[in-house]
Each structure stands twice: as structure tokens, then as C-alpha cells.
Amino acid sequence: MDGDFDCLELVKAIYGLKQASRVWNETFDEFVCFIGFEVSAFDPCLYIKVVDGHCVLVLVYVDDVLVTGSSLELIAQTKADLKTRFEMTDSGKCTFVLAIELVDESDGSVTMCQRRYVNDILKRFGMDECKATASPVDLSTRLVASSEAAKIDVPFREAVGALMHLTTATRPDIAYAVGYVSRFMENPQQQHWTAVKRIFRYLQGTKSHGLRFQPSDKIDFRGYSDADWAGDHADRKSTSGYTFMLMGAPVSWGSKKQSSVSLSTSEAEYIALSLAIQEGKWVHRLLCEILAAANEPGPDLVIREDNQSCIKMTKNPVNHGRAKHIDIKYHHIRDEVKRGEVQLEYCETSVMMADIMTKGLSGPRHKDLTTALGIRASSD
Structure with a gap:
């Protein structure tokens, strides 16, 4: 730019600048705390307020706000308080948020699904008329990376990114498959694109599937851990x-390739x-914090494991030949078990829920585990 010009400092955040989102969060946080809420110790986007034995929760994502609680009066009062400070639209009972649909079932359960999103991405990548398949991974597939072949001209990164959003929100049944193909983002080949299309074909037959949470008088919380070798x-x-x-469906899940080579199944x-x-521990503490606000006792943190040798390694500090080389960062498990923070239980491999996160499965086995995980088709 030629000539002299003035550089001005803004005294107020403008929408679209990188500072604006932080300023908005600070403004919202200040007001919500002013009207009696406390920020969760385990999630900065969750606010909790307790009045006369009743609790109300406020969950914020950018400028979308969910309000829920044990008292309709408290919920209404919270909405009224927020409207005095912010220009807001009350959408009533939550049925759709962040591309997630909440469906009330006839038996009192609630299903979280993303059928609209699935339809959109199938159409976006030209797979809306494809033939459905029973599982997201072909058992005969052995994907390998290539450093020599030229990249194929397909929207591989875009497709994997779209699937990743679905995976992290409501579809743990495709977590392994999406994680598997994401290893080849650098130089995707035809075999990798075929594997992505296989996931789309699986979604074609399970468009309306989602997480179904069952009503119960008892808090049902448990974890599962597994690994392939x-x-x-x-x-x-x-x-x-x-x-x-939690209450019959997953609230947290993960599938991650390990950073080191394991010498045995027990090590894996x-x-x-770990x-x-x-x-x-994070999920458990968050759950206990919410339950404490509602005057409810928190459950124990119980994780089920299908490898007896692994369980023995957590309880016996003796350096066996098969375990003494394991990185010290993983031995925090022993400390957690010794202090009673975590309880480990053995379960049969046939009922290991996390098995679906570690490998491709046959159609019948995949279907059995998705059903056990509470992944069901939602009603219309």
C-alpha cells in the first residue's frame, strides 16, 4: 500500500475475526456464572446450577445452547434469564442439534442418529444409489501404503473427513473402518478409495441407525477395553x-493404532x-459431577477386559520377562488399580463390546456387536 495510513485498534470484537469466538465465550461465561451457575470441572462448556435439590444444566457449543434439568420451572427460568442478556430464539424441545437428531421412541428410550447427514454425504460422493453391505470392512482387504504411485483423482480426504464427523458423533460401529482408511491420507490409491466406498455401502443399509439410550432407575455405566495383535x-x-x-449405549469410544510394536497379545x-x-477416568468424573448435582450417587469405574494375563499384569508388580520392557508410561494402570480408582473385570471375548473397535469383523459378528452396543434403527 502506498502512502501513509492509520492502523486502528478495535475496542469491540467483530464477528469473523479470530478473537471474536474467545470474546463471545468469555461474555457468555461471565453472565451464566453471574446468574448462579458453576463451570464444570471436567468440561468448560458445561454449566451446573443446583436450587432446592433440583439441578439445571446448560451446555454451550459456539452459539447453540442446550438447557436441561430435573425441574421444568428451573429450565424456564434459566431461558428467561438468558434472554435478558442475549438475543435468543427458543426452539422448544430439542429434536435436532449439530446435525444430530434426537428421536423419542415408543418405549421411552431416546435414539441419537444422523440419517439426514448420512443421506447428504452419500449423495455428495455419488453413493446414494449404491448396493448395501453388511459390514464396513472387507475381511480380505489388506491395505498398504504406496510411495511411488501417483495419487488418484478422487475426493479421498473429503470423504474420510465427512466419515470422521459421523464416527465421533453417533456411529462407533464404523470407528475402526474410518481409522483404518485414514492412515492413507498422504497418498491414497484405488484400493484405499474402494475401502472408503465400502464404508459408504455399509451406511447405505444403516442410514437410520444410531445410539439408543434406555430409561432405567439405576445408572448403568461400564467400560470395555480390547486390542488386536x-x-x-x-x-x-x-x-x-x-x-x-451408559444406559445401554456408548457415550465414549475410540479406535487408535498403537505407537509401538507389541511382542504379545498381553502387551497389546x-x-x-492404559x-x-x-x-x-474423565468420563466417570464428569458423570459423577452431574449425578452429585442431582443428589445421586456415582457408579464405580469398572472396565471389562478379555485377557487374563493382562489383568494379572496390572495386579502383580513383579517384572516378568514378558512385561519388563513395557514403557513406564503404561504402568500407571497398576497405580489406578491399587488405589481402587479403577476396577477390572474379566469377560469372555464373545461379549467384548470393544472388539468392533480393533478389527474388521464378519457380517454376523458385526451385527451382533452393534446390537449389543445399543446401535439400533430409529423410528420415523
Whole structure:
């Protein structure tokens, strides 16, 4: 720019600038705390208020706000208080938020699904008329990376990104499949694109599937941890998987390739258990915080494991030959178990919910686990 010009400092945030979102969060936080709410110690987007034994929760995502609680009067009062400070639209009972649909079922359960989003991405990537398949991963598929072949001209990154959003929100049944294809983002080939299209074909037959939470007088919270062994045929690294169930459906799950090569199934399971405990402690503390506000006792943190040797390794500090080489960062498991923070239970492999997070499964086995996970078709 030629000539002299003035550089002005803004005294108020403008929508679209990088500082605006932070300023908005500070403004909202200040007012919500002013009207009696406290910020959750485990989620800065959750606010909790207790009045006369009743609690009300406010959950904020950018400028979308959900208000719920044990008292309709408190909920109405909270909405009225927010409207005195912010220009807001009350959409009534929540049925659709952040591309997630909430469906009330006839038996009192609630299903969280993304059928609109699934339809949109199938159409976006030209798979809206494809033939459905029973599982998201072909058991005969052995994907390998290529450093020599030229990239194919397909929207591979866009497709994996769209699937990733679905995976993290309501579809743990495709977590492993999406994580598997995401390993080849750098130089995707035809075999990788075929694997992505296989996931789309699976979604074609399960468009309306989602997480179904069942009503109950008792808080049902439990976790599962699992791992395959040397499942990656290129570098022989294993895959960790975990899921935490609440009221009949997952509230947290993960599928992650391990950073080191495990020398035994026990070692792979031990490393996976470390990841599960880290996530489980956060979910458990958040749940207990909410229940405490509602004057309800919190459940124990119980994680189920299908490898007896792994469970013994957590309770016996003796350096066996098969375990003494394991990185010290994973041995926090022993401390958590010793202090009673985590309880480990053995379960049969046939009922291991996290198995679906670690490997591709046959159609019947995949269907059995999705049903056990509470992934059901929502009603219209």
C-alpha cells in the first residue's frame, strides 16, 4: 500500500475475526456464572446450577445452547434469564442439534442418529444409489501404503473427513473402518478409495441407525477395553479400542493404532487398557459431577477386559520377562488399580463390546456387536 495510513485498534470484537469466538465465550461465561451457575470441572462448556435439590444444566457449543434439568420451572427460568442478556430464539424441545437428531421412541428410550447427514454425504460422493453391505470392512482387504504411485483423482480426504464427523458423533460401529482408511491420507490409491466406498455401502443399509439410550432407575455405566495383535501387516503394530456404555449405549469410544510394536497379545491389551483408563477416568468424573448435582450417587469405574494375563499384569508388580520392557508410561494402570480408582473385570471375548473397535469383523459378528452396543434403527 502506498502512502501513509492509520492502523486502528478495535475496542469491540467483530464477528469473523479470530478473537471474536474467545470474546463471545468469555461474555457468555461471565453472565451464566453471574446468574448462579458453576463451570464444570471436567468440561468448560458445561454449566451446573443446583436450587432446592433440583439441578439445571446448560451446555454451550459456539452459539447453540442446550438447557436441561430435573425441574421444568428451573429450565424456564434459566431461558428467561438468558434472554435478558442475549438475543435468543427458543426452539422448544430439542429434536435436532449439530446435525444430530434426537428421536423419542415408543418405549421411552431416546435414539441419537444422523440419517439426514448420512443421506447428504452419500449423495455428495455419488453413493446414494449404491448396493448395501453388511459390514464396513472387507475381511480380505489388506491395505498398504504406496510411495511411488501417483495419487488418484478422487475426493479421498473429503470423504474420510465427512466419515470422521459421523464416527465421533453417533456411529462407533464404523470407528475402526474410518481409522483404518485414514492412515492413507498422504497418498491414497484405488484400493484405499474402494475401502472408503465400502464404508459408504455399509451406511447405505444403516442410514437410520444410531445410539439408543434406555430409561432405567439405576445408572448403568461400564467400560470395555480390547486390542488386536499385530493387525497392521505393514509395520505389525496393534490397534487399541475402548467403549464406555451408559444406559445401554456408548457415550465414549475410540479406535487408535498403537505407537509401538507389541511382542504379545498381553502387551497389546495392556497398552490398550492404559488408553481406556485415561478416557474412562474423565468420563466417570464428569458423570459423577452431574449425578452429585442431582443428589445421586456415582457408579464405580469398572472396565471389562478379555485377557487374563493382562489383568494379572496390572495386579502383580513383579517384572516378568514378558512385561519388563513395557514403557513406564503404561504402568500407571497398576497405580489406578491399587488405589481402587479403577476396577477390572474379566469377560469372555464373545461379549467384548470393544472388539468392533480393533478389527474388521464378519457380517454376523458385526451385527451382533452393534446390537449389543445399543446401535439400533430409529423410528420415523
